[in-house]
Amino acid sequence: MSRKIPKKYLRTVLFGIVFVLAVSFAGIIWVLPSSVAAVCPACYGFQETQPDIYVQENVSEEQRAAIVSVIEDARQKLAIFWGPLKAKPRILICSDDDCFRRLGGGGRRGMSLFDKVAVLSPRGSNVTIAAHELSMNEMHHRIGLWAFSTGRIPIWFDEGIAMYSSNDLRYLSPVGQANRCLVATPTEMPTGMLEWNRTALIDRQLYAKAACRTSQWIATHGGAPAVISVVEKIATGESFEEASR
Numbered sequence: 001m002s003r004k005i006p007k008k009y010l011r012t013v014l015f016g017i018v019f020v021l022a023v024s025f026a027g028i029i030w031v032l033p034s035s036v037a038a039v040c041p042a043c044y045g046f047q048e049t050q051p052d053i054y055v056q057e058n059v060s061e062e063q064r065a066a067i068v069s070v071i072e073d074a075r076q077k078l079a080i081f082w083g084p085l086k087a088k089p090r091i092l093i094c095s096d097d098d099c100f101r102r103l104g105g106g107g108r109r110g111m112s113l114f115d116k117v118a119v120l121s122p123r124g125s126n127v128t129i130a131a132h133e134l135s136m137n138e139m140h141h142r143i144g145l146w147a148f149s150t151g152r153i154p155i156w157f158d159e160g161i162a163m164y165s166s167n168d169l170r171y172l173s174p175v176g177q178a179n180r181c182l183v184a185t186p187t188e189m190p191t192g193m194l195e196w197n198r199t200a201l202i203d204r205q206l207y208a209k210a211a212c213r214t215s216q217w218i219a220t221h222g223g224a225p226a227v228i229s230v231v232e233k234i235a236t237g238e239s240f241e242e243a244s245r
């Protein structure tokens, strides 16, 4: 025997579901427009110029070639640290500020989403920033979605590795110096995303401190291979404290 559900009730439920879906979709576009752009680059005026490298439709052939060579150089730079890269993010390059603003970039030079997306602003379309964002993609890919979303890797280390592997001389002294720190590092560094973002607003030296702490860790633990091994351990479930001892 079947029980009939009143039509009026069904209509209300259906309307509710559609409403929630619409609000969530609008929410995603609003909060993470870069993720929507990565799924549909053409919706945001991007064109694929090389596999996984997207540029704005209106950029010239010359600009395209320059962008592609920046990405290739960044990948080569990273391979020295990480070995062959495993992450295959979609890379979106904004050549004007409007494009980056539409993707929610704000005042940053670049941004990344897990191992899936890297976005570069006009100011960030250089080898150092490209390598920074691609290093974050690589780290997240290797630790995996679960470890990434549960914050098993402290942000200072994640950012620190991005600055170290991209050899970012805004935050580190040149390779070959015994001490690569530009500022002293405190014993406590913010580990979670919210805490990190809050601290970054008031501490202009936060990135330099993270770079310093990371370079000290690398120097005392045996270079890039030690980082690769920590990342592997974290991927298998160890905590950062255990893995980085």
Ligand SMILES: [Zn+2]
Pocket: 132, 136, 159, 162
């Ligand atoms: Zn970063």
